[in-house]
Amino acid sequence: MKTREIHLASRPTGWPEPSNFELVETELPAPAEGQVLVRNLFMSVDPYMRGRMNDRRSYTPPFRIGAPLTGAAVGEVIESRAEGLAVGDLVRHQNGWREHTLLDASAAERLPGLSGISPSAYLGVLGMPGLTAYVGLLDIAGFKKGDAVFVSGAAGAVGGLVGQIARLKGASRVVGSAGSAAKVAHLQEALGFDAAFNYRDAPVAEQLNRAAPDGIDVYFDNVGADHLEAAIGALRVSGRVAMCGAIAAYNATEPPPGPRNIFLAVTKRLTLRGFIVSDHGDRTAAFVEEVGGWLRDGAVRYDETVTDGLENAPSAFIAMLRGENVGKMVVRL
Amino acid sequence: MKTREIHLASRPTGWPEPSNFELVETELPAPAEGQVLVRNLFMSVDPYMRGRMNDRRSYTPPFRIGAPLTGAAVGEVIESRAEGLAVGDLVRHQNGWREHTLLDASAAERLPGLSGISPSAYLGVLGMPGLTAYVGLLDIAGFKKGDAVFVSGAAGAVGGLVGQIARLKGASRVVGSAGSAAKVAHLQEALGFDAAFNYRDAPVAEQLNRAAPDGIDVYFDNVGADHLEAAIGALRVSGRVAMCGAIAAYNATEPPPGPRNIFLAVTKRLTLRGFIVSDHGDRTAAFVEEVGGWLRDGAVRYDETVTDGLENAPSAFIAMLRGENVGKMVVRL
Numbered sequence: 130m131k132t133r134e135i136h137l138a139s140r141p142t143g144w145p146e147p148s149n150f151e152l153v154e155t156e157l158p159a160p161a162e163g164q165v166l167v168r169n170l171f172m173s174v175d176p177y178m179r180g181r182m183n184d185r186r187s188y189t190p191p192f193r194i195g196a197p198l199t200g201a202a203v204g205e206v207i208e209s210r211a212e213g214l215a216v217g218d219l220v221r222h223q224n225g226w227r228e229h230t231l232l233d234a235s236a237a238e239r240l241p242g243l244s245g246i247s248p249s250a251y252l253g254v255l256g257m258p259g260l261t262a263y264v265g266l267l268d269i270a271g272f273k274k275g276d277a278v279f280v281s282g283a284a285g286a287v288g289g290l291v292g293q294i295a296r297l298k299g300a301s302r303v304v305g306s307a308g309s310a311a312k313v314a315h316l317q318e319a320l321g322f323d324a325a326f327n328y329r330d331a332p333v334a335e336q337l338n339r340a341a342p343d344g345i346d347v348y349f350d351n352v353g354a355d356h357l358e359a360a361i362g363a364l365r366v367s368g369r370v371a372m373c374g375a376i377a378a379y380n381a382t383e384p385p386p387g388p389r390n391i392f393l394a395v396t397k398r399l400t401l402r403g404f405i406v407s408d409h410g411d412r413t414a415a416f417v418e419e420v421g422g423w424l425r426d427g428a429v430r431y432d433e434t435v436t437d438g439l440e441n442a443p444s445a446f447i448a449m450l451r452g453e454n455v456g457k458m459v460v461r462l
Numbered sequence: 463m464k465t466r467e468i469h470l471a472s473r474p475t476g477w478p479e480p481s482n483f484e485l486v487e488t489e490l491p492a493p494a495e496g497q498v499l500v501r502n503l504f505m506s507v508d509p510y511m512r513g514r515m516n517d518r519r520s521y522t523p524p525f526r527i528g529a530p531l532t533g534a535a536v537g538e539v540i541e542s543r544a545e546g547l548a549v550g551d552l553v554r555h556q557n558g559w560r561e562h563t564l565l566d567a568s569a570a571e572r573l574p575g576l577s578g579i580s581p582s583a584y585l586g587v588l589g590m591p592g593l594t595a596y597v598g599l600l601d602i603a604g605f606k607k608g609d610a611v612f613v614s615g616a617a618g619a620v621g622g623l624v625g626q627i628a629r630l631k632g633a634s635r636v637v638g639s640a641g642s643a644a645k646v647a648h649l650q651e652a653l654g655f656d657a658a659f660n661y662r663d664a665p666v667a668e669q670l671n672r673a674a675p676d677g678i679d680v681y682f683d684n685v686g687a688d689h690l691e692a693a694i695g696a697l698r699v700s701g702r703v704a705m706c707g708a709i710a711a712y713n714a715t716e717p718p719p720g721p722r723n724i725f726l727a728v729t730k731r732l733t734l735r736g737f738i739v740s741d742h743g744d745r746t747a748a749f750v751e752e753v754g755g756w757l758r759d760g761a762v763r764y765d766e767t768v769t770d771g772l773e774n775a776p777s778a779f780i781a782m783l784r785g786e787n788v789g790k791m792v793v794r795l
Contacts, residue, residue, distance in 0.1 A: 180729075188729045353724070353725050357724065358720070372724075372725075372727045372728050373728065374728060375724075375725035375728060378725050384722040384723065384725070385722070386719060386720060386722060387691070387719060387720025387721040387722045387723070387724050388720040388721075388724065389717040389718070389719060389720045390717065390720070391686070391690065391705075391708075391720050391721065391724075392686050392705075392708035392711050392717075393736075394705045394734060394735070394736035395705050395706065395707060395708060395736040395737070395738070396513075396521045396736070396738070397736065398735075398736050398737055398738060398741065399734075399735070399736050400733065400734070400735045400736075401727060401732075401733070401734040401735075402727070402731075402732070402733045402734075403726075403727035403728040403729070403730065403731050403732050403733075404728070404731055405728070405729070405731060408731065
């Protein structure tokens with residue numbers, strides 16, 4: 130059958146541009162024994178994909194030029210030659226950036242349907258971003274009841290859930306930063322943050338000191354750069370940083386300056402710890418049970434920014450890197 | 463009785479100078495009930511004291527202008543009105559920077575004599591610097607057999623022991639940096655480091671890559687700045703940094719630049735953890751048993767740079783900050 134996919138046309142220097150991507154029409158053979166044919170319903174665009182566009186091995190290998198990009202997607206089985214997978218089944222897999230795909234049964238994770246919740250939740254609050262928030266806050270930063278928590282990129286897929294989990298687990302204060310007044314209002318009004326600020330309004334350190342005048346115990350870092358430096362300054366003795374991402378650096382051609390106050394880690398006995406969610410698959414069951422429960426109860430809210438059409442996936446990806454989304458950015462196919 | 467002590471005359475800006483100190487003759491009353499009079503034998507000069515010269519609370523309060531400085535010292539009881547302490551006893555306490563002192567019994571730690579070892583060892587390899595090396599390497603950095611270890615300031619009181627403990631505990635490679643060719647030779651020839659370099663010879667990152675071409679698992683940081691950045695670059699996946707000191711920053715009037723590659727902590731899942739040895743007194747018994755044993759067996763070597771006379775304590779302190787010592791810098795009184 131004929132289908133369409135997005136290929137990497139060239140590698141970006143700095144910010145990616147639409148010309149780095151190419152929409153390609155291609156022909157899929159019929160599924161072989163043990164395979165399924167899947168029609169993708171939603172695909173994910175995530176910050177980590179920017180790293181894979183470079184010709185440099187990071188924790189995942191680079192995308193190849195002239196080949197389709199990959200990434201999380203949910204789809205519906207439309208033809209099956211694999212035991213245990215039937216037509217109509219909902220599956221999650223890594224062959225995003227295309228409208229249809231052939232999958233070996235082992236590459237398709239069968240998902241229960243969610244009543245009243247879009248299957249795209251499996252790419253966000255119940256997917257990799259959700260697990261990232263859960264593991265980063267609870268395991269990496271060792272969140273404890275009563276901690277004051279700051280999260281950057283708080284209106285993003287990960288950050289919004291970090292703040293909500295912290296609140297539900299008894300944080301003394303939850304502070305978030307985001308890149309627009311509308312997002313700041315959303316954090317305070319919809320997600321229950323105690324304080325939030327727009328990092329474009331004034332230096333982060335100054336705004337963080339106002340938002341958390343007694344300091345913080347935990348910083349969940351999605352941004353790096355000035356946010357990390359401000360958080361190091363605001364952390365109290367025995368403070369902890371979960372280093373999850375550094376979106377400020379992803380499109381920089383020169384590395385941003387490092388935190389000049391890093392020596393405070395000694396006097397304040399800080400711990401800074403980086404992590405990659407794929408190392409923590411063993412926490413999936415606990416995560417799905419706890420966050421899934423909150424979702425069913427309405428205790429956790431999740432937001433999505435939805436773009437329609439595979440041809441718009443590159444611009445959705447670039448918009449997400451620019452912070453134009455609220456909550457999880459997904460592409461509906 | 464008449465005695466002499468060193469007072470803080472003024473606070474330094476940048477590097478301390480002799481004029482920041484004043485040698486003062488003073489009169490000590492006879493010991494009150496519960497007190498001892500101690501003649502100090504050796505006093506310690508340590509990097510952390512530089513922070514206490516500033517008018518800014520760090521993890522210890524600042525020294526006061528016009529009052530004697532304090533710090534670890536070992537001395538001999540010459541008059542006792544305290545139960546459990548007799549004339550001739552060797553004690554360790556915090557009233558250094560003076561030739562004699564009155565102590566409440568609770569402020570004096572009675573020490574066993576060491577056969578063939580100078581009592582000054584209680585200020586170094588068996589004192590706070592030794593415990594710092596032990597806790598930092600084993601507990602904070604979580605050293606494991608087979609780890610490749612890099613330590614900066616390796617010819618100092620802490621660094622020299624870090625390298626030796628790592629070797630004795632089965633490190634795959636022990637690398638040190640120091641500030642002169644003589645120190646580098648000392649690390650390799652006397653202390654058993656596998657490789658060492660003079661950080662003044664060429665960029666640290668370049669020299670570290672040559673000294674540890676397969677990377678490192680643990681970095682024990684006494685220096686900060688370019689050393690920390692180089693170590694972050696050289697650390698392998700799941701690498702750990704014990705942040706102990708940042709001597710590069712102690713006398714700087716502007717903070718040195720932060721590590722520009724800190725975002726590698728995410729992709730390499732690094733942990734950077736600061737610590738202060740005084741939080742870890744519960745490890746003293748294990749430390750004394752293990753390191754004391756190595757010392758008795760001759761498995762661990764310790765070095766001292768000894769300056770004579772209280773009047774020379776300020777210049778010994780400044781020389782230590784400039785890295786002119788090999789091993790522990792002490793003043794014999």
